[in-house]
Every structure is written in C-alpha cells, then in structure tokens.
Amino acid sequence: MRGWIVCVGLLVLSGIVWVAEALQCEAVPGVLKQIDAGAGRVCGILKEGKVVEFRDGHWVELEASGKHVSVGPAGLWRVGVDGLVFKWFRSGWVQVNPAGNLIQIDAGGDKFVVGCNASHSIFCLNHRPALSYDGTGSVSWMAVPGKLKYYSCGPVGCWGVNQLDEIHVKLGVSGNSCHGPEKWYRIPGSLSMVEVSVDGEVHGVNKHGWVYKRIGVSACNPFGSGWEHLRVAGLSSHVSYDRGALWIICRNGDVQRCSFSEALSFE
C-alpha cells in the first residue's frame, strides 16, 4: 500500500492481491448546470441555458437552449426552457409532443426515452416512436405509475429519486415496454439525482453534494450491494458516467472528467 495516492476508499482484499480504485480527475473548460454522457457522446446545458456537446475538448453549441439534455442509445434529446421535448433528428431539433411539460429526460435506456414533469409524474416513449419520429404526426408517450423528480434507465434497470430523495428502482423495463411492471423497489440511501449509464453503472449526488457510486450492479444483482462515497474535490451538483469516464459538475458549475484506475499490489 505504500506510496499510493488512493482517492477512493474502495479496498478489496482478495488473497494476497490488494485492489484499489483511485479516482483521477481533470478540469474541463466551461460552466455547466447539467451534463449527460452516453453512447460515447457527452452533452450538457451551459449555465446560461445553451445546449452543448463536448467535441475535441470544447463545448459546441447545438443551437438551442434547454433545461435538461440526454444522449444515449435513443439519440439526443432535450427539454426546452418551456418544458417541451425535442429530439435531434438528422441535422436539427424536432418537437416530440405531447408529453406534458417535462423537467428532466433520459435517453440511456435500450433505445427508449423516459422523463419526469414538474409535478413528478413519469413518462416514457417506446423505442419505435423514439427512434423513428421525424417531426410529422404525433407520438404516444406513456404514463409510468409512480412519482419521481429524476429518472434514468440502463440495460438492467431504471433508477429514480422522488421529492424526499428516496431511491427507487424498476426492473423489467424494455424498449417495447418502457413503462414496465408496476413494482418499485426501494434502495437504502438518499440522493437528489441518480444516473444509470448505458453499461449499467449507477452514480448519484446527494443533497450535501457528495457523489456516490453503486457497487456491484450486474444482471444477476440489479440492485447492487452498497453505496460507495467517491471522494472528489469539493461539492458536486450533477454526475454522469459513460465508457470509463465520470463527468462531475461542481456546485459552482465547474466540470471535471474523472477516471477510475485500478492499482494492484502484490504482497
């Protein structure tokens, strides 16, 4: 263990090999209020409300303003400042209504889209309309039973938080059946936002600005086994993870891109 800078407290003893996960972060230019990484892309909302995508080390404006943006297997989606929903189709935004006015959206599920409105009703759009809608005609959003202020889906399950910061998970959600079964499973802990990545990792931020990672989430153990507090510098407001990179927005809007590096030591 000597000589290591271990930022993250996960320490697994397996035989004579110590495995530690260290979080290494670097600053990314820009001041953001929300960020979403998925399917190899990273999008966000600048402090002044513009929708941007991270390309080659810069935030490129996507000719729109918004409240929330999400990118993933279902493409690029945003909630406008007025709560209307838009998706990026070919080379521009098309409005995808009616869904009620949303406050949050997530395109990380298996080509379907979910979101919440200001009274915390939950909506979703199956993969067929989510992928094929080109701006003509209408689409049928579905109501998902329950109340959440933030909802995010991945390959194994959908995770959300309600007004009380309680954490709830729904299993059995698919692109054909985005509303899934009625049942919600309560997960111990308290978070004000939670994001499931396209590869199923779960991260969140609590009301104090602490970042957490759910340990041990897999197809065989969809609820995982516990929360790990990630010791990042300062307090955070938002996180999103994709392909090895954890994107963190600090309380002041600064952005950090962090990666987990595994270090091995043989005794």
Ligand SMILES: *[C@@H]1O[C@H](CO)[C@@H](O)[C@H](O)[C@H]1NC(C)=O
């Ligand atoms: C949210 O959706 C529910 C269900 O459709 C609706 O009754 C409610 O008025 C909506 N709230 C807002 C603020 O749009």
